[in-house]
Every structure is written in structure tokens, then in C-alpha cells.
Amino acid sequence: MSEQQNPIREAISSAIAENDVILFMKGSPEAPACGFSARTAGVLQSLGVQFAAVDILPDPRIRQELSALSQWPTIPQLFVGGELVGGCDIVSEMFESGELAELLGVSDASEESEAPAVTGGGTLGIENRL
Amino acid sequence: MPDAADIKSRIEAAIPGARAEVEDWTGGGDHFRATVSAAAFAGMTRIEQHRLVYGVFGEEIGGPIHALSLTTISE
Numbered sequence: 001m002s003e004q005q006n007p008i009r010e011a012i013s014s015a016i017a018e019n020d021v022i023l024f025m026k027g028s029p030e031a032p033a034c035g036f037s038a039r040t041a042g043v044l045q046s047l048g049v050q051f052a053a054v055d056i057l058p059d060p061r062i063r064q065e066l067s068a069l070s071q072w073p074t075i076p077q078l079f080v081g082g083e084l085v086g087g088c089d090i091v092s093e094m095f096e097s098g099e100l101a102e103l104l105g106v107s108d109a110s111e112e113s114e115a116p117a118v119t120g121g122g123t124l125g126i127e128n129r130l
Numbered sequence: 131m132p133d134a135a136d137i138k139s140r141i142e143a144a145i146p147g148a149r150a151e152v153e154d155w156t157g158g159g160d161h162f163r164a165t166v167s168a169a170a171f172a173g174m175t176r177i178e179q180h181r182l183v184y185g186v187f188g189e190e191i192g193g194p195i196h197a198l199s200l201t202t203i204s205e
Contacts, residue, residue: 036197063192072177073184073191074198089200090176 009065016079019052021104024066025076029053036088040076043095049104080104131159131194137187138164144186145170147205160196171204179204 016022021044027033029041033055044051056062056075067073070084078085080103085091094100101107132140134152141150141164148168155161164183171179179202184191191198 036199067192071181073187075192084177086177086180090180093176093201 006065008059008061009069012062012066012069015052015054016082019079020081021049021051022054022079023051023076024054024056024062024079026055026057028055033057034075036074037076040078040088040091043091043100044078047095047101047104047106049106132190133159134162137162137195137198140186141166141183145182155197155199160194161199162195162197163199165201165203167203167205169205171202174204176202 023029023041023044025032025034025037025041027037029045032038032041041053054062056066063075066075066077070077070079072084072087074087076087076091078087078091085094085100085103091100094103134154138150138152141152142148145166145168147170148166150164150166152162152164155163166179166183170182174182180200183200183202184198187195187198
């Protein structure tokens with residue numbers, strides 16, 4: 001099976017390319033279905049960044065193809081600028097050290113509490129394309 | 131189903147010079163937390179360090195090992 005004939009992987013690649021900050025997670029930022037996904041989405045929300053969110057649960061092939069593409073076995077997975085940043089552990093570590101705010105080009109965490117970002121859960125709708 | 135001691139010994143066996151502290155996070159035998167120190171991590175990004183450890187378990191991650199939370203320390 002060549003990559004050209006793999007629409008799910010192509011849809012994932014396009015989503016990563018088209019969204020500067022994209023989180024693949026279980027559930028949605030509003031209704032996360034796993035503690036690790038909840039924590040990672042929460043970190044992004046607390047930084048007030050806009051991000052696209054893709055729920056991997058509707059189709060097991062999404063996770064399969066995502067992990068094959070990213071060479072990363074677990075969910076969640078955060079991509080910034082087309083590159084895998086990491087999962088919950090790395091994102092949390094980078095949040096605490098301030099590296100994540102720097103990477104995302106936002107001022108550090110809680111200082112200015114802007115209105116919580118409206119996140120893209122559901123609006124990206126990758127599952128509908130698959 | 132692996133326990134924390136299995137996970138520790140497999141990491142230490144697979145990564146030369148590694149030392150691992152592993153705990154069963156929930157007591158359920160499928161969520162583990164590990165801190166791994168290794169000279170082999172030198173010069174690697176965090177992503178690469180974590181991939182090296184995940185690589186020890188291959189398909190078991192996401193299967194019998196639902197979650198392996200990692201902290202890696204380069205020595």
C-alpha cells in the first residue's frame with residue numbers, strides 16, 4: 001500500500017501542514033476522553049493559543065496512521081509548525097520551563113489572562129473527511 | 131502483563147548504561163511512570179530520547195501498556 005493510496009494518512013499530513021498548532025487527542029478540548037489529552041489541551045488553553053484539535057477516537061485508523069507518520073506511539077500528539085513537539089510529558093515539561101510559550105510566541109502563561117481561546121475542536125472535522 | 135520491575139529491567143537491558151525508576155502509576159498494571167537516565171541520551175532532542183525508550187516496547191505501548199509517562203535525563 002503506497003502513501004498515495006492512503007487517504008487517511010494524507011488527510012493527517014494536510015491537517016498538520018495547514019494548522020500551525022494542532023493537537024491530536026482523545027475526545028475534544030471541551031470533552032477530553034483521557035487525562036493525558038485533557039492535560040495537554042489544558043496547557044494550550046492556559047497559554048491562550050488558538051489550536052486545531054482532532055479527535056482520534058472515531059476511527060482507529062487515525063491513530064494508526066498518525067503514529068506511523070510521526071513515529072510516536074501515544075496520544076496526545078502536539079504539532080507546531082509541522083513538527084512533532086511531543087505528548088503530554090514533553091508538553092507539560094516545556095510549559096513549566098517556559099519553552100512552550102516561547103515556541104508558540106505567546107507571553108508566559110497566566111500573567112495576562114486573555115479570554116480562553118476558542119479552540120478548533122470539531123471545526124477542523126478531520127474525521128468527517130476520513 | 132508487565133509490571134514496573136519488568137519495565138525497569140527491559141529499559142536498562144535495551145539502553146546501554148541506562149538507569150530507570152519505574153512506578154505503576156495507578157496500580158492497575160497498565161499506566162506506568164518512568165524516569166530514565168542514560169549517557170546514550172546525550173546530543174538527542176527530548177523527542178528522540180523518548181522515542182528511544184518507547185522503542186524498547188514497540189507495539190506494547192498503546193496495547194498492554196496503556197501509558198508510559200517519561201522523564202528522560204541525559205547524563
